[in-house]
Amino acid sequence: MGAPKKAKKKIDGGSNVFSMFEQTQIQEFKEAFTIMDQNRDGFIDKADLRDTFAALGRLNVKNEELEDMVKEAPGPINFTVFLTMFGEKLKGTDPEETILNAFKIFDPEGKGRIKADYIKEMLMTQADRFSQEEINQMFAAFPPDVSGNLDYKNLCYVITHGEEKD
Numbered sequence: 001m002g003a004p005k006k007a008k009k010k011i012d013g014g015s016n017v018f019s020m021f022e023q024t025q026i027q028e029f030k031e032a033f034t035i036m037d038q039n040r041d042g043f044i045d046k047a048d049l050r051d052t053f054a055a056l057g058r059l060n061v062k063n064e065e066l067e068d069m070v071k072e073a074p075g076p077i078n079f080t081v082f083l084t085m086f087g088e089k090l091k092g093t094d095p096e097e098t099i100l101n102a103f104k105i106f107d108p109e110g111k112g113r114i115k116a117d118y119i120k121e122m123l124m125t126q127a128d129r130f131s132q133e134e135i136n137q138m139f140a141a142f143p144p145d146v147s148g149n150l151d152y153k154n155l156c157y158v159i160t161h162g163e164e165k166d
Contacts, residue, residue, distance in 0.1 A: 017087050018083070020091075021083070029086060036048055046066040073085060095160050113145070117148060142155050
């Protein structure tokens with residue numbers, strides 16, 4: 001039979017949430033977390049969520065809605081829990097769908113287009129602020145239509161699949 005083998009801890013790639021993401025992604029999640037942690041206590045709670053929604057212009061968030069969001073977490077939402085929750089949600093997701101869902105936040109009617117001026121303002125004033133030069137580059141690559149709208153469905157397709165095929 002031989003001597004009993006020492007129980008080695010199995011190192012599972014998915015066990016450490018930080019190994020699921022690249023360093024740049026973790027940095028982006030950290031920025032998002034910091035933006036949402038409105039009172040800067042290291043945890044996201046209902047008050048933080050309410051303030052975050054308010055900052056995005058949504059003032060009438062129901063308490064139940066906030067409760068449900070907070071309840072998704074196994075406990076207080078610190079950065080590791082936050083990252084784990086995103087890891088679970090993103091596991092096996094289609095990057096195109098993930099990007100589309102991000103744009104849909106700015107398109108409550110689901111039209112598939114957003115005002116170029118609005119997206120420009122958001123990109124220049126929120127989180128990783130874009131410079132005017134970066135905005136110009138984006139609009140050069142993806143010009144808004146005659147009504148000043150950005151077709152984000154097409155943009156998402158190009159981001160995830162490369163140039164559109166004619």
